[in-house]
Amino acid sequence: MTIYIHNVIAKLLFTLLLLLPVAGFSQDIGIYCSSSTTWNGTNWSNGQPSASKDVIFNGNYTFNGETLNACSLFVLDGANVLFTEKANAVIVHNVTVAQTATLIFESDSNLIQTLGDKNTGKVTVQRKSSKVKKDDFTLWSSPVIGQTLLGFSPQTLTNRFYTYNSTENIYNTVQTPATTTFEAGKGYLIRIGEDHSESPEKWEATFTGVPNTGEVTIPLSYVNDTKAYNAVGNPYPSPISVTRFLNDNSNVIDGTLWLWRKTDDPAKSSYAALTKLGYQANTPYDSNNSIQNPYLLDAEGIINTGQGFVVKAKVAKDLVFNNTIRKAVNTDIFFRTATESDPVTVSRFWLNVTANNVFSQTLIGYTPEATIDFDYGMDGESIMDGGITFYSIAAGKNLAIQARPAFTASDVVRMGFKAQSAGTFTVALDHMDGLFAQGQDIYLKDKTTGAIHDLTNGSYSFTSAAGTFEDRFTIVYTQTLGTNNPGNEFNEVIVYSSNNKLKIESTEQIQSVVVYDLLGRTLFENNNINDVTFASDQINTKQVIIAKITLSNTSVISKKIIPQL
DSSP states (O other): OHHHHHHHHHHHHHHHHHHSOOTTOSSOTTSSOSEEEEEOSSOBBTBSOOTTEEEEESSOEEEESOEEEESEEEEOTTOEEEEESSOEEEESSOEEEOTTOEEEEOTTOEEEESSOOOOBSOEEEEEEOSSBOTTOEEEEOOSEESOBHHHHSTTSOTTOEEEEETTTTEEEEOSOTTTOBOOTTBOEEEEOOTTSOSSOBOOEEEEEEEEOOSOEEEEOOOSBTTBOEEEEEOOSSSOEEHHHHHHHTTTTBOSOEEEEOSSOOTTBOSEEEEOSSOEEOSSOTTSTTOSOBTTSSOTTOEEOTTBEEEEEBSSSOEEEEOGGGBOOOOOSSSOBOOOTTOOOSSEEEEEEEEETTEEEEEEEEEOTTOOSSOOTTTOEEOOOOSSEEEEEEETTEEEEEEEESSOOTTOOEEEEEEESSOEEEEEEEEEEOGGGGGTOOOEEEETTTTEEEEGGGOOEEEEEOSEEEEEEEEEESOSSOSSSOGGGTGGGEEEEEETTEEEEEEEEEEEEEEEEETTOOEEEEESOOOEEEEEESSSOTTSOEEEEEEETTSOEEEEEEOOOO
């Protein structure tokens, strides 16, 4: 009987709480959920928090590496709630913070919201940059509403805050950083404060404002293919998935993300490239933690809280962020350094070219999901800046990251090299995984010297004049090649659709053709062609298909056929 009376009294008190205004709130507690639990500084009033309860803090609380699940979160006047040591708050609905309360998320902690309900009151979100030194820049994006640029970095000179001008391909100075607030989803290039160390050190950023949640859109500028770059950024107080973000925006961007360099050095590229295949850095592997790998902590890749980046628009439409791409990945810096345990199922290798202080890196990877054409979200274009650029070439594009079909030892990859000054340069493997970590040889063929050098046994040095050279180097995987002109073998196969009929023409005899749809299902197979031409009306070319062609020289070529509208 006593327990029953206590339960009745508790329900009556909670009902009264719903009817009375709560100090500092414009919204009644209980609007979304049927029950709640309140922390009074010592105990929970109605059991531990859960995703089905409103969670109310009427006293101080620190989450050390824990995850708080709540239907909605309320922090009352005078209460101080801290998330630290890789803690997470996962909230279904809204977050409400009273004027005299504090809700703080330290650099390795996250606030994640499932739905897009409006938040009320300010939170503090801290985030550490990678190691930077005085005069370095970082591309930032705010996870909160109302944060001013100068308030965010008060020691930065007022003429060192920039936004990207897409029509002119330059960064423009923000004229009034003291009153200009971060726009959600936009990237701002900001130089480190004048009081920062001359040696590389992390800088802890602090954002204060109402946390962003729900759908965030930002219009992209597009003039033409060369005036289409836009500086954007993660708008949430939690990491976002690279893979999900690219998938959601496949109709508006070209599938490459570029990250601003973390060290001020004009001899190196200003950007590192990122796609679903992997990450191409602008510094050597594990180089003073200056560039980090977004794929170390999560197989989908992450863009961390506060991180700005550059995308290339395909059309002048809105870029879209939403809560479904947010992830509870805990790291106290933008990215962490890559290791051989990088959780991928492809086979990849990274090549560096160096000379004195200049540096360039390129990534080549093999996966059944790719073709030799340009694959959205897999292949990544090169910005082509810096003192030197080493890149691969496919589908008429210069690539910092190239995804190729399932590996065959007869494959040949065409490489390009650009140098601002003449000199002696060195090509070396940075690191590798998959088949290449298991002993597969990687040869650099230099058509100028006639050398075929095994890069798995050491680096290769060469001299070059200044300029751009796209017919000198190829990557091969055997010393004895099956054709007299291996660098052109892919260009010697033409695949097209004519009157709904698939046609293939080749200078080498075609042994077999297998056709797949985008789900990997086999639509057609013929293993006994033995001719230099092939045609079939048994294949529906009104849909996107992939043709896998095996030639008599054992070369295997994959071509994507896109129907003409």
